[in-house]
Amino acid sequence: MKEIIIKEVNYDEENYAHFGTKFLIGNGYMGVRGSMEEYGAKHMPAVNIAGVYNQASSEKWRESLNAPNPFFIRLKIDGEELSLPNSSDKVVFHEQSLDITKGIHVRKTIFKTAKGNVTVETERFAGMTHFNALALKYSVTADYDCVSSITSGIDGEVWDINGPHFVNFEVEENSVKGICENGVSVMTSAKGVPFGDMIGTKSANEEKTAQNIISFNAKKDAAFGLTKVAFVQTSIDEKISKEPQKPNFLLKYDTLLEEQKQYWKDFWQENFVEIEGDEKAETALNYSIYSLQIIAPRHANALSIPARGLSGQVYKGAVFWDTDMFMLDYFILNDPETAKILLKYRVDGLKGALEKADREGYNGAFYAWESHEDGIEACSKFNVTDIFTGRAVRTYFDDKQVHISSAIVYGIKKYIKLTGDTSILFEGGFDVIVECANFYLSLLTSRVFPKMGEPRKLEILDVVGPDEYHERVNNNAYTNRMAKFVFEFTLEVLDLAKKETKKDSPLLPFPEVLNDLKNGLKKIIPDMIDFAVNDEGVIEQFDGYFDLEDVSVDVVRSRLKDPREYWGGSNGVAYPTQIIKQADVVTMLAMFKDEFEKEIMKANLDYYEPRTEHGSSLSACMYGLLQCFCGMPDTAYPMFLKSAEVDLAAPKKLWAGGIYIGGSHPASWGGAYQMLVYGFAGLKHNKDQKSKGKPNISFDPHLPKHWKSISFHLTIQGKKYKAKITHKKVVFDEVKI
């Protein structure tokens, strides 16, 4: 297997936020930003913990927690501190790299001092075999004799966006515990093992920091430094993790490193995607796969992936529809166990969803737009800051983006179809689906006296569709279709329930209720408004969309008075125009491609693409998918690259309405993966066709011209297959394990 290394040469302080994201390591339990070891909170280092949240005060947003940072190191040579960015004028060489084939982050910096060169080399990784473990090797070499001290700390002064979260600290010799107001705590423990000519070591703990100063008598060209194995624990590990772990200081750095290498070697054996003829695309896609893997909550019973992965508190560390609609497919097709963990997170979130629906005046389950533990809604009703007044602006993401519940159901459907495993239904999935159906039923309204000459229809009013720039619209095509899908799929699983009745679902003892629902849904579905279509076959995104100003993205952009302005909301530049943030109608077409003629899909691509700002990383992949479905792989190719390279390329948009939205883009990686398998390879799940022993799938490949072949593994309905696809041929075989 190839080695893939992502690299940046030369020190570039400006890009610290971007590199923190690009060089992320992690293991699903936590993510560690690719920041320099000596960086303090200002430069946004983070050991971001999955699924552990806190709200610092009622004025501030809830968000995920960052653990005390065990990688914090400061170096002195002959009394002079050498650190970035302070000593950047002394840097003669700097390189930061990530070997995704081994899951190891490496750094090398050479400082030129008055006496000569000092080389700092670090190597670090997050344990894939020990979920609570992090490891660092910090090595220094000077090309002259010197006296050096290395301060190795666990820094409790963490970077917080809506913090500080820790109001109390327990600092001990080798650990820092940060404790939140509500009692939730995160503890980092770490022991350094020095190497080289050590003089001595002394403890120098501070209020929030446990640290040791290690002195060295360093000979010319002799390496010195330390290795460090750290452990992170939280007060809710018992609740979240399958097998919670304790610190184990007997675990050696080298042992862990060997295990790490073996894990990734095994992983890539089965997960590497080969794209013959396009190294750039191959690198980007495998980087996407790496990135999804390091945030997969394999350690947990039921947990999901935040919209910005584990790259920090951006977007509150909350789980969005990104997981269910964009990332889930990768896990379903490669790691169904993790896919089920993601779905079980939604089962656990039903409680919060029922409460939210009730709070907002509806029945059933209205899932959190920004989900925290137990489905708690983290989305503020004021989610954007007016850049000119500094005031929070009322937004409608949480209370009007009602399509979120349908994404959960859509996720369950995909899982069941592609894995063939219906167990999730009997572990709470039935309840999720039925309650989502109840929710959409309670959203349906009807005019008592429709406009003369028009039929009486069931409408869904006052929503926000995927295109968030247009708030509070009526009959969003995507939302209406997805609501109908929920009804349709509910009918399907009700039939399934009859066949496979088990006793786990609390709803099943009441067949008459389910029958009522079934009959009700059958009556309602035909009366629902789908969407309006113009003479060219273009579907109107929502009522009145075609009446909005029809103007180019560039013109709309030129109306900005400040690049940080929010485009949406009623004062935003996009709002009065047809310019949309992201794929909306196109996402609907991609989801329901079998219902539409290619001409219709093309007409909508042609219409909407030039009107899309692609202000969301969820946009390009949906356009790309639909372009593939229309047999235009070369048109789709740039969309694929854009999606897969989202965090490799220079960052585009770090601000929206005054809010920092940097961080990684897992949905975009997942979208790139979907483009590969559903788009270019043309993987299709065929409803009816079933032949013995073979899974009911097929391929209808459309490769970009310059690609020779693609090869990848897939797990379908419990069996592993390997596919190799060229322009002319599909080879698809079961892999015996």
Next chain:
Amino acid sequence: MKEIIIKEVNYDEENYAHFGTKFLIGNGYMGVRGSMEEYGAKHMPAVNIAGVYNQASSEKWRESLNAPNPFFIRLKIDGEELSLPNSSDKVVFHEQSLDITKGIHVRKTIFKTAKGNVTVETERFAGMTHFNALALKYSVTADYDCVSSITSGIDGEVWDINGPHFVNFEVEENSVKGICENGVSVMTSAKGVPFGDMIGTKSANEEKTAQNIISFNAKKDAAFGLTKVAFVQTSIDEKISKEPQKPNFLLKYDTLLEEQKQYWKDFWQENFVEIEGDEKAETALNYSIYSLQIIAPRHANALSIPARGLSGQVYKGAVFWDTDMFMLDYFILNDPETAKILLKYRVDGLKGALEKADREGYNGAFYAWESHEDGIEACSKFNVTDIFTGRAVRTYFDDKQVHISSAIVYGIKKYIKLTGDTSILFEGGFDVIVECANFYLSLLTSRVFPKMGEPRKLEILDVVGPDEYHERVNNNAYTNRMAKFVFEFTLEVLDLAKKETKKDSPLLPFPEVLNDLKNGLKKIIPDMIDFAVNDEGVIEQFDGYFDLEDVSVDVVRSRLKDPREYWGGSNGVAYPTQIIKQADVVTMLAMFKDEFEKEIMKANLDYYEPRTEHGSSLSACMYGLLQCFCGMPDTAYPMFLKSAEVDLAAPKKLWAGGIYIGGSHPASWGGAYQMLVYGFAGLKHNKDQKSKGKPNISFDPHLPKHWKSISFHLTIQGKKYKAKITHKKVVFDEVKI
């Protein structure tokens, strides 16, 4: 009868806009701002024409037209120009006054020149007996011999807000005709008649201005100058006016002056309101009556009064609910003929209202929020400018302020009840009412599956109530109640139709349609949502209002970053809070006072008053009215004074979201009048009580403590009465004419 003179002493250039409004003269056909004669367009002089509109370009708003200004005068003494504001450093005395008892505007300015004092005195008025006529006397006296020239012009370079409207000019010796793109034209003709030691006169016309330079050889202390009788004509006079008039240069200034004085003498004989014990209140209320009288469209067949009267193009010279809800009562009770002209304007507007409803997706009649001729909607969907970006902001005044149609019906109801005249029903009024009912029927929606435990109700969603700061709300208490009122009143007039069938109404030939409507309305009314009430009896303004931030007006004001910011819309300071622009629930309570206990009214006054910014001049009078109904006349008194003095006091708010909103406030004058008769005097229309010869009204007076008595005339059901009310006694007698 007393003389009431409004006066300002000392020249104050800053206040030119305010004084232009305060010293307005007019006659219903046109209003003339109280600007100095020498003012050019920059200082906003205007001869604002009623009911004549134009749109200069598709980028600009439609608005009423200003006629070429015949009062334009410039003065030179010994070659030196004396004019304001240029010569303001030479002003030793300045006084501007308006004798409302005679309808005459007077000005006196003394300039000190190197040689002595020059006194300019002017007198001007708008003909109440000749609707197209304006008159000016311009008189100069110097206390030394001098040579003088007076340039007397008709200035076609008019002040326009969304102009220029005139694209062509026809300038002749004594007239200027301005012609719009669409062919509509306005012509002003005027002849000056010089007096004093004239040397000669010569024509000096310019492209847009007809002017004569008159030279004088002026002796010390001898007056010289000119009188000027001017006539305004428009190309649509035939359509608008009962008796269109032509210029008549035989009409002498002095003759017109005598007629003017007699008109106002007769007028005040029957319309003066005496408030014994409070000269300030008496002056303000009679100023309000004067102000309503000079904008009453007595000359017209069917015409209404713009929200800013005839004080300029502010608010586009458009007609709002202000007329029907606030001003109409004064005319009903004093000049029913004019009241009917105002209602017939709405009958003519039905065409536009049907078109608007159709355009917006509804049935029936959706009246224009800002009405121009034939009910054309002048309200832009972008009615506010974001002060920080300079961009137009999408507002929902025209498409969501659906309560406008109910105001029209409410106006018709008041007219019929208080005049006893049902003729308007048979001149199109029936159609208006039934189409408004159809409109509200088509607004009703219902949830297919209401929230569990809640009854299925008919709702009106997505509206803007009187409080415009909160856009797009659901179930606004005022709107819902008014819609129900329209249904109720429709049932009443359908019964009336049966009794008094005449052949004029196109609907009457179809009794079965009306029967269907009747049965439908009867079924629907009980299922309508009225409003939610909390434990204290406070009615929730709209769904979710009580959940908004509860904070004081001062705190909200302190959040402004610019005093010109718009408080409403989703980026405005008031939007996320309970702070409202104006009476909303309170207006509803005032309109339907007989349905509520006093305790409920009080609870709502106590709750809403501190939460009201009173950012609209329609607010104070509604609070005042309800306070009177609660028996609190002394609490109500400041509201009364605020309403009556709205244009006498210093101007409060000249800008809203970057839009100039100065100009006069007729609705506030009408509101003050309503407070007097309905509030303090307690005039009540009693539905059932009828005794022979007596009108079915009664008085339940609550005078402010310091008032001794009030006396006024009223016309009720065709008869004129005089009322004198003290704290202890009501005397109410018919006046034989």
